[in-house]
Amino acid sequence: DTGVSQNPRHKITKRGQNVTFRCDPISEHNRLYWYRQTLGQGPEFLTYFQNEAQLEKSRLLSDRFSAERPKGSFSTLEIQRTEQGDSAMYLCASSFGGQGSHEQYFGPGTRLTVT
């Protein structure tokens, strides 16, 4: 499968714990995006990388959230001191940043449940 992959697919954690999610983009894609989606809502933008540089961050990305893409390939999203309000589906997408529509291809998501 050469699409965007995310791990784990599901994560249940207790409030106050730290969690880390991984996203592996399509190999030739230089852009990587993180989104959060709650039930009945569309995805909300969190942050975006071009290669290893984090170029944009949403105000939704509080100090407890950090994302990295150290080698410009896979990315990790860490949430520290999780809260029940962090329960959501975390989606990763990637695109190729050349000429054209920059079509974003989404991964299957990581569903986080904070108890």
Added chain:
Amino acid sequence: KNQVEQSPQSLIILEGKNCTLQCNYTVSPFSNLRWYKQDTGRGPVSLTIMTFSENTKSNGRYTATLDADTKQSSLHITASQLSDSASYICVVRSGAGSYQLTFGKGTKLSVIP
């Protein structure tokens, strides 16, 4: 503020029937509009992408229209199948140099036998 509004919020139709989903947007400047299909518990999958100069685009049984003057789009599904049951999300990209997309909340379609 950039916004994308979709209607209806949910829709139930009989297998074999047609349906039309609506999307109104206030994103400016406009770059392109996409329709995604999202199965429950999965990531969105692109159905169509339309730029300013395109007003109709088809992908199999899916036909999207775009009226850039009124800032409206629709997604028409012909001869619905049970596998069409999903959320359909309208997404608009701004041409302002940002790579962020503005997502609608989606229309949840249920196709019943």
